[in-house]
Amino acid sequence: MSQTSLKQKKKNETGSRNSKDSLDTEKRKDSEKSGVRLSTQGSQELSLPKTDSRGYVVRNQWSRTSRSPSTRAPSVDEPRSKNTSLKLPSSSTTSRTSSTSPSQQESLKQLSEEPSPPTPPLPSTPPMPLDSHPPTPPEPFSSSRRSTKMHENPEAWAQGILREIRDSRDSMPQRDYPRTPPTEWKAYIQRRSTYSSQLDQDCLSELPRQHHQREEEEDEDEAYWASVKTLYEKIPSCSRPRPPKPKNAITIAVSSRALFNMVDGRKIYEEEGLEKYMEYQLNNENVILTPGPAFRFVKALQHVNARLRELYPSEQDLFDIVLMTNNHAQVGVRLINSVNHYGLLIDRFCLTGGKSPIGYLKAYLTNLYLSADSEKVQEAIQEGIASATMFDGAKDMAYCDTQLRVAFDGDAVLFSDESEHIAKEHGLDKFFQHETLFENKPLAQGPLKGFLEDLGRLQKKFYAKDERLLCPIRTYLVTARSAASSGARVLKTLRRWGLEIDEALFLAGAPKGPILVKIRPHIFFDDHMFHIEGAQKFGTITAHVPYGINQKMNN
DSSP states (O other): OOHHHHHHHHHHHHHHHHHHHHHHHHHHHHHHHOOOOOSSSSSSSSOOBBOOTTOOOOOOOOOOOOOOOBBOOOOOTOOOGGGEEEOHHHHHHOOOOOOOOHHHHHHHHHHHHHHOOOOOOOOOOOOTTSSSSOOOOOOOOOOOOOHHHHHHHHHHHHHHHHEEEEHHHHSSOOOOOOOGGGGGGOOOOHTTTTTTTTHHHHHHHHHHHHHHHHHHHHHHHHHHHHHHHHHHHSSSOOOOOOOOOOSSSSEEEEEEHHEEOOHHHHHHHHHHOOHHHHHHHHTTTTSSSSEEETHHHHHHHHHHHHHHHHHHOOOOOOOEEEEOOOOGGGHHHHHHHHHHHHHHHEEEEETTTTTGGGGTTTTTTTTEESSOOOHHHHHHHHHOOOOOEOOOSSSOOOSSSEEEEEEEEEEEEOOOOOHHHHHHHHHHHHHHHHHHTTTOOOOOOOHHHHHHHHHHHHHHHHTTTOOTTTTEEEEEEEEESOOHHHHHHHHHHHHHHHHSEEEEEOOTTOOHHHHHHHHSEEEEEEEEEHHHHHHHHTTTTEEOOOOOOOHHHOO
């Protein structure tokens, strides 16, 4: 063999060895990227990694020896399932074979004839505890026709999908909707004629029913608000006027027993004691109390206030009613409920809890105190406060709601009791002589003189507005004096005081009851219980003033 042929043989062996090394390297890279191995059966086959129905690689393999999925990455040289081995198209094999040189093809053939190394056994996985939940196995590989086409020729499969989408879009019927610019937007009624052919017939059938339902709802709303309006019209106005300042107001203190009828509660207090009385009031705090003897008088005072506010909106010289009682504070809830029920404008309360309220009268700047307790009235008289004990009439009587009517006795009420002393000690003849002798000498003032002054001051406010005939206050003098023998001194005393009396009735000892029925006063003040009882029989609300010599004689 020539030297040239030996060199050529060595060169071929070296090239074969180099091509073998390069093929090993290429084989390792290809197997790492795509998991492809060359088959030893002569036909070139590639084993693909296990995928699911969507074409994604399934990395967790289900182990036969344990219930837990294997977390080990699949080896390149592990035996693959027959379902996952796919033959490559001939075009790819030809292109791969043609790209190698003849010497590389010879060495590739030699490598394919060599036996493959044995696969190491899989390490056994310890069994899972029985109480653990088994993991979910991977989805089985879908062998549908579409998936097969996608893996065999992905480009052709993608182009086919695009072609189908394009054909379906082209085959859809096209609607030409007129595009209206924003400046030409129209209402639904105007646009309905344009799109009437495109509206759904079901929607058109629903429109009349929806319109009818909407009309019914509107009618129900109108009926509801009409009922609410009617309800609020029946309720008194919520605009509560502010009470006047105490220093400017005429304060009338009224006890709870004078304002309301509390006879039942008083009976329980006297027979069963204070605890049972309080229990009774708490159990009946939502029961409205019935009006008492001073109720109509208080309502008339509030009417005068309303008329004054109409003529003088910022007037402060008004009546201010204070509820003064020795009841416990727990009883106050029932009193408040009753006051609000009747619409009485009483804002100031004094609940002393068993203690006498007389000590608070001066602190409240009281001008007149009305109570059903004669002892408390006597205490107030001794303190120099005008007071009277209230008595209700034995009969029902109609009272005027638009005018406050107040009737006064003369001696020991408006005037002092000096003339009463002369009549009791020396008789009526000496009394007549004394009154004639001192006709021009004014009488001393009595306990109710200040209240008459307050009424006269308010009357002049109405006179200033030319409201004399429509004045809501009217005063009466009802006395047992004789006009001829002793009436002149009385009238001159009132004139000297600067007071006007609307009506003066001199009865000369006659009963006062029949006259008071005609007057129908809201309150009649007298110091004689004889006249008080006589007026009660005719239904007149009376107020006894415990002042003067007559009280000492009765005791």
